[in-house]
Amino acid sequence: MKALRFHAAKDLRVETIADLPAPGPGQVAVKNKFVGICGTDLHEYVAGPIFVPTEPHPFTGAKLPQVLGHEFSGEVTAVGEGVTHLKVGDRVSIQPLVMPRSGDYYADRGLFHLSEDLALVGLSWMSGGMAEGAIVNDYNAVKIPDSMSYEEGALVEPTAVAVYALERGGVTAGDSVLVTGAGPIGMLCMLAAKAYGATKVFLSDVNETRLALAREILPGVITLNPMKDDVVARIRAETEGSVGCDKVIEASGNEAALNTGLQAVRKQGVIVQVGLHTKDSKLHWHDVTFKDVDVRGAWAYPTHYWPKVVDLIASGALPALKVVTKKIALDEAVTEGFDALLSPSGDHVKILIDLDR
Known part of the structure; x- marks a missing residue:
């Protein structure tokens, strides 16, 4: 499948990587639809690696090269053993924080975003949103209503911040x-x-x-x-x-x-x-x-915010889609996405990559 991977500062490559494996226990496979380019992605592009690990991450084992993208939405295409709240065809927004679910001081208190072993899909995980598909844990995929577009689903993460x-x-x-x-x-x-x-x-x-x-x-x-x-x-x-x-x-x-x-x-x-x-x-x-x-x-967000933020956007109370100034294809991501956002002109605020283009 096609993916945008970070190799080093100023070294982003759209390349063909292996197709997704079958999801493991407690995991789901997702066909990615839209992904946003975040300021964190821009920092990695300009001066990284910062959050992308050069040695295997202590919890996930991920390391360079890394598929970027932690603000994304998609459709569930397969579910692993033990997954009960999601099914093939579900439309989802990805909550990208990955961490121990227990046995960690903060996780045991429901403060998952403060875990010392915190990793993020798209920065320190096997998958990311800037690819045709991704494997995520079942707790990372949150269903969105039919009234919410995939574009809006990709904006839940920055809106949660x-x-x-x-x-x-x-x-x-x-x-x-x-x-x-x-x-x-x-x-x-x-x-x-x-x-x-x-x-x-x-x-x-x-x-x-x-x-x-x-x-x-x-x-x-x-x-x-x-x-x-x-x-x-x-x-x-x-x-x-x-x-x-x-x-x-x-x-x-x-x-x-x-x-x-x-x-x-x-x-x-x-x-x-x-x-x-x-x-x-x-x-x-x-x-x-x-x-x-x-x-x-204010670091990231409590993971239980996702349904609330979905409702804020889907109801129109928080019209997040208004900040999107451009949509591009994955092949255009570097020049029309990353470089455009780094322009001092400030013509663009949020650029979304359409994975179906």
């Missing part, structure tokens, strides 16, 4: 929320903030193209460019008592954005760091103390 970040921040009805970073996670956080009842949503980024797209995606969002606008002053002017916003979701992994968020949030507000910082970043800890704020991380 955004929803978890909002819930880590305790965003609720009537809140004012600043999202820093207008990449796909930032855009989804913006939509999630609205879905969770935020009445005032701010989005900051240095890319005017993406800010313009954000205004199309969510009419009423207040977009700010820190290269042109005094972000803190604007937010204070737009919030009750001029005290600043209630919550900040930092989705860029940028030190300046994090510190801007600290200045923009009100006293006893909450800052959630969901964007991955690629190097050490300084934070003005005096202001953290003086303002009595909470600073929280």
